[in-house]
Amino acid sequence: MLKYQQIAAEIEQYINQHDLKQGDKLPVLEQLMSQYAVSKSTVTKALELLERRGVVFQLRGSGIFVRRHNRPGYMSLFSTQGFKSNLGDRVLTSDVLDVSVTKPDETVAQNLGIDVTDDVYHVERVRFVDGEVLCHEESYYVKQIVPYLNREIVADSIFDYVQSALGVTIGFSDMYMQVGRLNATEAGYLGLQADDPTLRIETIFHLTNGKPFDYSRITYHYEHSQFVVQANGPYM
Amino acid sequence: MLKYQQIAAEIEQYINQHDLKQGDKLPVLEQLMSQYAVSKSTVTKALELLERRGVVFQLRGSGIFVRRHNRPGYMSLFSTQGFKSNLGDRVLTSDVLDVSVTKPDETVAQNLGIDVTDDVYHVERVRFVDGEVLCHEESYYVKQIVPYLNREIVADSIFDYVQSALGVTIGFSDMYMQVGRLNATEAGYLGLQADDPTLRIETIFHLTNGKPFDYSRITYHYEHSQFVVQANGPYM
DNA sequence: TACTATAATTGTACCGGTACAATTAATAAA
DNA sequence: TTTATTAATTGTACCGGTACAATTATAGTA
Secondary structure (H helix, E strand, O other): OOHHHHHHHHHHHHHHHOOOOOOOEOOOHHHHHHHHOOOHHHHHHHHHHHHHOOOEEEEOOOEEEEOOOOOOOOEEOOOOOOOOOOOOOOOEEEEEEEEEEEOOOHHHHHHHOOOOOOOEEEEEEEEEEOOEEEEEEEEEEEOOOOOOOOHHHHHOOHHHHHHHHOOOOEEEEEEEEEEEEOOHHHHHHHOOOOOOEEEEEEEEEEEOOOOEEEEEEEEEEOOOOEEEEEEEOOOO | OOHHHHHHHHHHHHHHHOOOOOOOEOOOHHHHHHHHOOOHHHHHHHHHHHHHOOOEEEEOOOEEEEOOOOOOOOEEOOOOOOOOOOOOOOOEEEEEEEEEEEOOOHHHHHHHOOOOOOOEEEEEEEEEEOOEEEEEEEEEEEOOOOOOOOHHHHHOOHHHHHHHOOOOOEEEEEEEEEEEEOOHHHHHHHOOOOOOEEEEEEEEEEEOOOOEEEEEEEEEEOOOOEEEEEEEOOOO
């Protein structure tokens, strides 16, 4: 683990342990430098990371402050999107409906940047938070990158497996979201009625080298899905 | 304008002018350094900015590459949230329904971190993209921070006014989103039926010093609102 | 007391450098 | 030709430093 990541983790831990709230001040830069015995730029980088994650904000001439959103029941949009964070003490489980190797249709192939003759893993799940239906998910993994999957792996976190067992690292993702109505099949999975509202998110996950390796379509249960997104300034 | 912001802008311009696509390679770091006659760290900072915005991705040992999502009709979620970006050539207009000074109710006061006796500007608009109804927006501005607003300002970009005329800078924001059904009033504004699906986003905008200054509730027309969110790696 | 000018605090921009890890290209071996 | 080894390329981590801008605290003045 890199120094600045380590320090970021420790600072976050410090915030949690001391139960700091929105606006509370952290030790000044120079103290953090000596405390962790690293250079200024390393501390700065750690704080930058925390700033992006929405944990702190920095104010020149004043100090470093804790940033906290205080609305219970809202998950980070990214936490349900492969990135583990801010799920708190909620438990995420899955019913696996299908794990199989198939050929992608035209749309899937295009989103993954592969040919329709290439193999993909098809994974279909219903996901739960604390026992309540969260969403129905259908995703496609490029078999050339993810050569093996089974129901056990898929029941847990696929991303953890991919990163640790296969040694590939996830780089970035593009999420496309829209609101619509459920069809009968989807309604069945989610325990809702057809034509009920829903949030649909399609996501293309890329490796660090820019290659897409996972295309997923998620249909959310509109009553059990509330998301928070923390944005940083006009540069987003 | 800061150097690294300037360089970021120029690099982005370069990408657009040369119509570079996903995966196309940019000049290497060292060349960018000499080309813009700045140090390595400045170029790095510019690229970091572009990476966060989803414009490029960097691959150690390999180079700097263009990152592009290629799905027309999707707006950046942040572009409709005060941050001007990625709206492309779409035209954003507004019907102003109300601009007035009032007292906040309990909820609004709490979200803005003020007292119910403090003054707020109440702004209500219906917003359009290329003439089509996008959303209904109701927002509250802390009058102590935004002392004056009128229909003209509000018809245009409030954020531009606040930043340029008042000299305050927007720092960060927390967005809370959920899916639900329209009530009769909202449906009227959006030209839809009651009980139609909708995306609701509440946002609290903070200044750089962490003080909330705008709390807004937006109700989106589900057929005209498709959003893209670009995420960067597991650190989000 | 209230306001103003001044000084101390504190994070950010920017520079330049070394070491290194990941990728890719070049070379040698099978 | 293919594969393994080596070397060149290229971005990232980390160091340390100077100058500066924004904030906050202090001292001075009316």
